[in-house]
Amino acid sequence: MLKMKQLFSKVLSPTDIEHRLAVPSEILWAFELDEVDRAADFEVKDIAGKKWQFRCSTRKKDFHPKPVVSKGWRRFVKDKRLQVGDKVVLYKDDVEGDSSFRIKTMKKVFKLFGEDVWLES
Template identity: 85%
Template sequence: MKQLFSKVLSPTDIEHRLAVPSEILWAFEFDQARRCADFEVKDKHGQTWEFRCSTRKKDFHPKPVVSKGWRKFVKDKGLQAGDKVVFYKDVEGDSSYRIITMKKVFKLFGEEVWLPS
């Protein structure tokens, strides 16, 4: 599994949609006409979640976001601003996606310590 990205969630990520880095667009099979890619993600319990990654119509800065299915995931997982998500993709096998949610528990020697939630 290759880590696509990790992100500490902002209030906007929690309340509306998850902004994701443009650098990971290679990891999705985009429908160019609709400018989106639907994909399934499994959490640590093996539950499957359906998400949609979409971009703006302007090519100069696509600003990708995960929208469809994201709010349900946030609600069901009890995520809050300040929590972290980590997305992975299996680049050698079946091209499946995984997601891990994490909560910050404390700082140790100035470093934040995160545990899977």
């Protein structure tokens, strides 16, 4: 059985929905960025097992890299019918030498005792 390490979880903003997914700099270790292009293409499986091709890239000439997922992201958003306020969770298989990724999408369904309750979508 594979162990999954959660890389990040994010409630989607308008920019995430309309353009590209901003991701935390702290997860750049999970990608093998090309030194020149400052980018890496990677494959992600959703909970249904469908494979998606994404690209993570950073600014080339800036101290703060501001990583984003761009290539393939908008198609994913459209296919999953994601909206502002929905959540994505990205995981990496925690197996030595394995660099496969998984993604989960969630929608907020209601609040219970002041806490948001999410449902996988």
